[in-house]
Amino acid sequence: MKDEYDVIVIGAGPAGSIAAKFAAEKARVLVVDKHREIGSPKRCGEGLGSRAFEEFEIPVDNRFINRGIYGAVIYAPDGSKVEIRYDEVSGYIIERKIFDKFLATEASRNGAKILADAEASLLRENGEIAGVKIVHRGEEKEIRAKIIVAADGVESQIAKQAGIDTTINPVDICSCFEYEMSGIEIENPEMIHMFMGNKLAPRGYVWIFPKDDDRANIGIGISGTEKRTAKYYLDRFIKSRPGLERGSILEVNVGCVPVGGFLRELVRDNLMVVGDAARQVNPIHGGGIQEAMLAGKLAGIKAQKAIDSGNLDILKEYEREWWFTRGKKLEKILRARHFAEKLGDDDMNYLAKVWNGDDLVRISEGEYSVAFKKIIKHPRLLKLLKSFV
Template identity: 40%
Template sequence: MRALINSYDVVVIGAGPAGSMASYNASKMGAKTLLIEKSQEIGEPVRCAEAVPKIDELYGIPADPSFVRTTLDGGYIIAPNGKVIAIRGGKTDGYVVERKIFDKHLAIRSANQGTKIAVKSRVTNIEKEGSGYVITINHMGEEYKVRTKIVIAADGVESSMAEMVGLKSKKNVKEVCSCAEYEMINGKCIDDKMLELYFGGVAPQGYAWIFPKGDTVNVGLGIIGGKKSALEYLDDFITNPILEGRLENATPVEFKCGGAPVGGPIEKTYAEGFIVVGDAAGQISPLTGGGISLSMDCGLIAGEVAAKCIKQNNWSEEAIKEYETIWHEKYLHLLNNDLKYKSILQQLTDTELNAIGDSIEGDLDDVNVPKIALKAVKKSPSLLKYLKEIL
């Protein structure tokens, strides 16, 4: 056991997109900030299909060729009967990135603002000490302790930090979507600039995907429940006739698996001197499992509020609450809508999904769920029992 080695204004736990954006803003606004990552390499292991929206337009982060593998025009939604619906623009354009490099890039941006980074450092405990916290870190078998005024817990889907201060609700843990994915070489996409999302029995209560990633493709799926493991569904998907042999000659170069917390946000994301952000807070679309952009933006909000509290010498629960007020105003209704859409989608049979697909003619310019539901009900009035909540 080593003695207390340092004190910080803000300690951020987890160097994923949420943590690096939080520490970036905290440092930029003058707070003495430490970012702690348990992995020996930031960005590893990857548990992601690696699609991000236009980070240059949204966050002013240039789409650097070192991590951008594909610039997307949009995506295809594919019904169980093979009907392909194209969505171009709207929220579907963006990039497929190399997350190992992307995540490290975000951490480097944060370091360039003054953040200190500790890698191969697992936080094993958080204890309250006065109005601040003492954090215990295990690095290469040695224990260290650091003091901080504010903790930002950005420790992802397996988060245990929020629970340590009594914040995390067990509700989310029950709703983790199990994902399995291969990155494959020699696979073919319908179009090298479009995402492919397959709904129905191929991935019960979730969906399967093929994302173009430069020379390779990310082929994966997420399920909730189901009769087999995610990996077994994935192996079946690869040979599914709906793909018309496009993965026939493909072979994996990487396997990824992980969980996406799609049960909606945790009930409370702050306490005195404490903020929960990203997957740890359930800030991920329950419908799509997309969480990178939300984590980044909520990370920015967390970093800004933390730095402001440090400047005002007040990180009481009342002061920290501003974080939740801001992110709720921006995103809570979207997450709640997605939760509703997800639960409807989960009740639909392949036949009903086909009916919805068949009701759509031509390309879409965005995913407007109420508009799609209206078209579907006009074509198949029996769908009203599921879709009336949306109309």
């Protein structure tokens, strides 16, 4: 390992590895990750849309793909449901531990150096960010770099150390708990299943992401301000369904997802923030893999250009481009989340009867005018819509 690189990426999740892959085309890149194993621990349902595979030229590889998915079924509190169904595969349930290693391997093949089990903090000289201090297997080392990419996840300390305001209200955090279970009954394993309801999952939902016909990730995300834990609500859900209760638990995962807005400052001097560290997550369903990869690509390209030209001011373009390409749309989706958080169970039951799958797809993409026109005759929902507008 060298004492100096052009770019140091902190965090080897999808955002960090994609950033490293693109930056390495013109720069000397080091990626450090605090975990002993890249991709572990797993912290998500492992669903990824097929468009991500096309956009990032990722092979549909059985090493990290469990199965193809043809859509989703969304259940209202009274059991009524809305289906989003496609004729072709619309996404995949991946194996994150293998997928993340694949992305890191691709970055290394492009020239980046990867180092797991390395805790990092910012190194400053004369008040300016000059690189990182790392602790790797008990050994401390200072490594200098012209550019730092903070891809260290939702608990990011690097952005905070850079002076960026990372304060977040607990209400904007989704607390998550998940089991990977086998020996269970899944009604339609070619679809993902999402269960809504304020008693079931306050300000969130329960998900079933099938990995096989009888194996799935079963998890929940709820408001971070709830008195009861996410585990409490998920256990109660599973116990109410005999086809799940008799299953076996293969793995337990916990974590949190930032669903209440995005980091306003993505660049500070020679540091860029990407992925969950920047809260670049779809606020409706909490999915962040594809968003992280897009941000990583933008940041990696800007790092590459900045090193090639010797002009670090280029890094500011990452912030502008992200807000233009994704940020504005995600802000519209965030407004739809704020509307959804005010819904009662009766409201959800009503919406399941008047909305169809296309309406839900449009809402998840920030286009909600068509869906909202269908509910203007409902007195309570009309009142909510007026406050929304």
